[in-house]
Amino acid sequence: MTNPLLADWKTPFELAPFDKITDEDFAPALDIALEEHSAEIAAIADNPAPPTFANTVEALEAAGAALDQVLGVFYTVSGADSNPRREELQRAFSPRLAAHYAEISANKALFHRLATLWEQRDTLGLGAEQARVLMLHHRAFVRSGAALQGEEEARMKAIKGRLATLGTEFTQNLLADERDWFMDLSDADLEGLPDFVVDAARAAGAEKGAKGPVVTLSRSLIVPFLQFSPRRDLRERAFRAWVARGANGGKTDNRAIAAEILKLREERATLLGYPNFATYKLEPEMAGTPDRVRDLLMAVWGPARARAEADGARLEEMLHEDGINGALEPWDWRYYAEKRRHAEHDLDEAALKPYLQLDRMIEAAFACAHRLFNLDFRPLDVPLYHPDCRAWEVTRDGKHVAVFIGDYFARGSKRSGAWCSAMRAQAKFPEEQAPVVINVCNFAKGSPALLSYDDARTLFHEFGHALHQMLSDVTYESISGTSVARDFVELPSQLYEHWLEVPEVLKEFATHAKTGEPMPQDMLDKVLEAANFDQGFQTVEYVASALVDLAFHDGPAPVDPMATQADVLADLGMPHAITMRHATPQFAHVFSGDGYSSGYYSYMWSEVMDADAFAAFEEAGSAFDPERARALEQNILSTGGSRDPAELYVAFRGRLPGVDALLKGRGLAA
Known part of the structure; x- marks a missing residue:
């Protein structure tokens, strides 16, 4: 057969x-x-x-x-x-x-x-x-x-x-570490948790075959648990398990693997005549050199650390007000930040989340793509690799453009994170082929499935990658879609996140899961006002990871990567209560392959452009300005790697951007 x-x-x-x-x-x-x-x-x-x-x-x-x-x-x-x-x-x-x-x-x-x-x-x-x-x-x-x-x-x-x-x-x-660990929760342990966290914990327990609700190491479950659980002991236990992934000893320990990978990368670069792996890896990227990467990251680090230190001091005061002595710890930050957000912005994620239904956010992503690029999405009934998956035919003016597949729910068989890939990329040679594009996420299941605001942003982010694949219009597959410089590939995805924050989008698609009522205007205002809340924390945990990645590769390979990680963080003055977004033993971006090695900075390099690019729509007077949308498709989304990325950006915007737009967008400008 x-x-x-x-x-x-x-x-x-x-x-x-x-x-x-x-x-x-x-x-x-x-x-x-x-x-x-x-x-x-x-x-x-x-x-x-x-x-x-x-x-x-x-x-x-x-x-x-x-x-x-x-x-x-x-x-x-x-x-x-x-x-x-x-x-x-x-x-x-x-x-x-x-x-x-x-x-x-x-x-x-x-x-x-x-x-x-x-x-x-x-x-x-x-x-x-x-x-x-x-x-x-x-x-x-x-x-x-x-x-x-x-x-x-x-x-x-x-x-x-x-x-x-x-x-x-x-x-x-x-x-294996993510799949095998979970923490059973009793009914008493659920006290203080909003319904959506309880529902997600019960669904995770059913998926694990446990007797009751559990906390797993899926980001979509552990982060809200850390945000809302008043049980400091349980937060600490869950957090320690989360940051210990890949460093638990035994056969799943990744520390020796990371050291060997770094040594081999250095040798590979040396064989090709480069002084180190970072110099080799960055040569074809927009950044070009390790120094330019470091300059960008350090330009952001100072304002971000200052903001995080000020925020941390206020959160530690709140900790002490609760009668707890000692320092604010990493398992405390999200809990007190959520309480502070509720107090200062009167924004309660437990009240917000019913307005962010997964299905409605998918509709919102599709609707924005229709208004910007005239794309339509029709559900398909076709066999897929898992019952959670669903598919749509993408058309424009009745003509087939692509097939889009969404696989949104967390499960033990799925690696962590979120990503976009193409099972088939667009090309015209040797014959016309339309793309088949997949978004994979790890959202918690529920009836209905509800997203945090960060989850909704992730959905829009990955769909931005999907649009880059679907709207590709080149001859050769090797330069199709997202086959571009690593520090340019995140531009379409991060740019698309901005449409989630367009008020008219939230007004139409942020509807309550039970009542169907649209998000109240005062809540909508608070969501947008709080868009930059806790940006010091988020920026510090990201930039620290990017600087550690750069340090691993810009010079001799470290014999002990964990010691190098500790040295870099100490030199930076890393706040005690914030950890790297991805510590070395779980830094899959860097160690599961070469894709983001010496390249984790690329999200921020792209953010410099995406902040400036969305400003072009704002200057035009509308997030859906047809002329700007046409220019975005013609110069960036359809072109793949057919031209130099700096040339493509200048063709869209008329110039290259500076870091000011990024700092302003993150609320870190002086």
């Missing part, structure tokens, strides 16, 4: 036939797809004809279709709905795939063809997009070590394989 992963999918919109795919299909499908891709690469490299853009670059773009199809499905389910068999497959696949791609990047005949085209580029008559694709392919081969020889070449291949294995182990260890 034909392996369903390798078949032509005669399904609606050629979606993966999840109802026919089993875990036992992945390994044999990968074997065949790897063999097919290797043969395609060999045919390109060994072509006796002189290299041309068509027979080399376009041939590379067309190669690997079967492999992309297999991996698009596998990585979707292994990240969002893992099980022991899928984890086993991931451990087996990672080094094989690393070796496969290392073999391609080390193919001297193939590299020679690309190098020849690069030398002849001014005589080839290439269009702008073709020239960009040639440059990116050539640069990728050079940066992967294609010019290395002998022992250095062999060592680079071994490093890549080992890094792939370690990244998988890091991710699976973190998932």
Whole structure:
């Protein structure tokens, strides 16, 4: 029988036939797809004809279709709905795939063809997009070590394989710690918790097979527990478990893995002639150098730390007013910050949350996309990989644009966090293909599911990434959608968050779960007034993580990353009651792969642009100004990586932004 992963999918919109795919299909499908891709690469490299853009670059773009199809499905389910068999497959696949791609990047005949085209580029008559694709392919081969020889070449291949294995182990260890820990709650332990937290705890207990409600390490449950539980002892126990993920000793401890990853990255950069990994990694990004990254982060650190210290002093006073002696601790901050927000802004999240229904926030994200880009969303009844998932066809003027899949609820089989990925990216070569885009989140279940304001912001953020994929309009898949510089990729996502705060959006879609009444005007005003509440805390925990990431990679690899983390935080004067957003043993952005290594700063680099970009709409007089929306799509959302990101931003805005807009947007300006 034909392996369903390798078949032509005669399904609606050629979606993966999840109802026919089993875990036992992945390994044999990968074997065949790897063999097919290797043969395609060999045919390109060994072509006796002189290299041309068509027979080399376009041939590379067309190669690997079967492999992309297999991996698009596998990585979707292994990240969002893992099980022991899928984890086993991931451990087996990672080094094989690393070796496969290392073999391609080390193919001297193939590299020679690309190098020849690069030398002849001014005589080839290439269009702008073709020239960009040639440059990116050539640069990728050079940066992967294609010019290395002998022992250095062999060592680079071994490093890549080992890094792939370690990244998988890091991710699976973190998932295991998150999945295995939970804290049972008695009825007495539920006192003081709002209904939505109690409901989420009961749903989590049912999912874990516990006798009653539980607190898990899912952010969508543990954060509101830390915000609302008056039981300081339980807050401390839950918080300590949360920050100990990946550092509990035993087989799931990530500390030695992190140290080995950093050492291997340093060696990889050195083999390529760079002084350290940060210099290597940042070269193709907008920031360009570690110094420029550090300058940005430190420009924000000072105002953020000052705000956090002032806020912390007030929260410690509140702690003492409750008759508790001693210092404000990390498990106290969210609890007293919530009480302060309630007192100063008269904003109670327990009262706010019924107005932020998941389904209505999805509708809001869709409605904004319709008003800005004329997109329509029609529910689809198609087989998906988990019952929690749902799908929509995306159209414009009746024409198919994309399929969008949403997988919103937390579960033990899903890794933490939120992300967007494309099972199939937009392209026009070798034939037209429309994207299939997925948003994965970890919201607490409920009837109905209710979001915190941060959850709602996350939903809009990931949908901004999805729009970047769905509105892509380029020829070649390698530059499609979010295939852009790491410190540019967060611009569309963070920019889209601003539409959640547009008053007319909240007026229409923030409706009460029981009464259906719209959010009262006074509550709406308080939500918007409190938008920058606790920004000192949020900025400090983020910037500290970004500076630790940079310190890990900008210089010799640390022998003991935990000691380096402690030194960096001490030098910064990290407030006692605030921890890094992601401590080293759970810093999946940095250690599950190379994606955000030396690149966690990129959210803030993009925020400099998104604050300035939304100001363009405000200056135009409307968040839905059609001319600004058209310029945003034409210059950023549709262009993928077809042009230099700074050039794209200037085309949209007329100039590059400064840090002032970011500080103002976070309420940190002097």
